[in-house]
Amino acid sequence: MSSDTRPANDRTRPSPPSEGMAGLAKGLAVIEAFGAERTQMTVTEAARAVSLSPAAARRCLLTLTELGYLVQEDRYFRPTPRMMRLGEAYLEGATLPTLARPFVEAGRDELGESMSLAVYDEGTALFVARAEVHRIVSTGVRLGARLPAYASATGRVLLAGLPEEERERYLRTCEPRRTTPHSVTTIPEIRDRIEAAAAEGFAVTDEELELGMRSMAVPVVDSAGRVHAAMSTSVFVARVTMEEMRRRYLPVLRAQASALGRLL
Structure with a gap:
């Protein structure tokens, strides 16, 4: 006998999808990868740092650049002063x-x-x-x-x-x-x-x-x-x-x- 006590018409419904945003999570992981010992990164270095595919890392880096959080010089991406706003949200609030x-x-x-x-x-x-x-x-x-x-x-x-x-x-x-x-x-x-x-x-x-x-x-x-x-x-x-x-x-x-x- 099944131990599932849900109504019969509920048992065939798929589990609700996660409300998390995978792209946002990847972007935040890339942001956190920058630091005193990693002040700039190439696509390959970012992919390795956060265990992403090069294609996914490239999308994250380009999106962050478009939003003003990074600047690209040749192959390298570096944080801009706008990145400080993320920390200020915690420090001020x-x-x-x-x-x-x-x-x-x-x-x-x-x-x-x-x-x-x-x-x-x-x-x-x-x-x-x-x-x-x-x-x-x-x-x-x-x-x-x-x-x-x-x-x-x-x-x-x-x-x-x-x-x-x-x-x-x-x-x-x-x-x-x-x-x-x-x-x-x-x-x-x-x-x-x-x-x-x-x-x-x-x-x-x-x-x-x-x-x-x-x-x-x-x-x-x-x-x-x-x-x-x-x-x-x-x-x-x-x-x-x-x-x-x-x-x-x-x-x-x-x-x-x-x-x-x-x-x-």
Whole structure:
């Protein structure tokens, strides 16, 4: 006896078609393929990057060019400033970056250092809010920038807030790279740093990503104990000692992150 309980006249109807737009999905995949390490692409490179046929990749690239998001020079396609509008839709309209702005600004004003807020996104710390201190030499972090989660103070705080299964899945697939002599590149060491971030409620890096730079990050936690983001600051080694960061910077970061967390 059949277990199908639908009326007889419904059982012959085909399943409704998906309402998704395959072409839009392909175009967005091509957009996401551009980045700091892939600033321009040919049709062949785009097809390989997003697992499309060359014909489909070419249609996506030409459509994005017609819409003003890309410009074509010979065989290569490059993003135009119009591409920034896609990110602005999140940065201007999303609740978290909007709520975070006064808190990163308050931290900047108290410490005299640039402050940032980042969220976890596909194995990276994605920076969604920032308050700058203008100096001749910048610390280099900008809105929309990404740092590898395993290597950054911000990323380790965010990883510490993930469910254990998700965190371990990430550690099984990540491929650490050495960028300075101080980089931590073994999975056991990285796991230890993440566990320390969870236990201590903050993380630091000392010239691990870039020589001459130190960073500190704390979690932004809501009333239910969920980690939504990480608030951080980076300083030049020649200007601020690690001892000063722990003594003076950590309380400010924690105070501003806690105030933001109470709104979430």
